[in-house]
Amino acid sequence: MDRDKWLYLLTSIWHRMNGITAADDDAIRETPFGEWLDGRPDREMWSDEAQGLYDRLPDVVTIYRGGYETNIRGLCWSLDREIAESFPTLNGHRKPGQPLLAEARVRKQDIALIVLEADELEIVTARARVVSTSHIVARGVALGQDDK
Incomplete structure (x- = not known):
């Protein structure tokens, strides 16, 4: 399979697996994604842009994840805090409870x-390795307060 088709297939499959949490780790390890999670990805199959970003990252990277108590630990993170903070407010991601970052x-x-x-x-x-978890606040008011 050529690289462009592989990248399309990879990202299509990954986005259909949206919502995977750390609790699903064992199930994921039984898929082709398992070896990637163990730190053995085939980076040559990444897009040129992803490769370039990876090459520019420091040895230890700060990442963010927006979610709720039930899914705050998971496999998908963002390099951008604002993007992560927006996830609990998006349709399809919204749940009752306090949104967390x-x-x-x-x-x-x-x-x-x-x-x-x-x-x-x-x-x-x-x-x-989670170093902190905080409430996501919008306009000075913690989100999710009216969901109790």
Whole structure:
């Protein structure tokens, strides 16, 4: 399969797996994504843009994930805090409860995949180390307060 078809297939499949959380880690390891999560991705099959971004990243990368108590730990993260903060407010991601923002660190070598096609600056990793979790606040009021 040529590289362009592979990239299309890869990103199509990955985006259909939206909502995967750390709890699904064992199931994911049974798929072709399993070896990527173990830090052995075939970076030569990444887009040129993803490769370039990876090459510019520091050895330890700060990443963010927006979600809720039930899905705040997962495989998909963003390099952009504002993008991560927006996820719990998007249709299809909204749930009852307090939206949260997790900040984590990941070693560059533990990044399994970089997906740039959806403008999310997405980092896929099973090895994020969460350093803080906070309430997402909009206009000075914590979101989710009326969902109790």
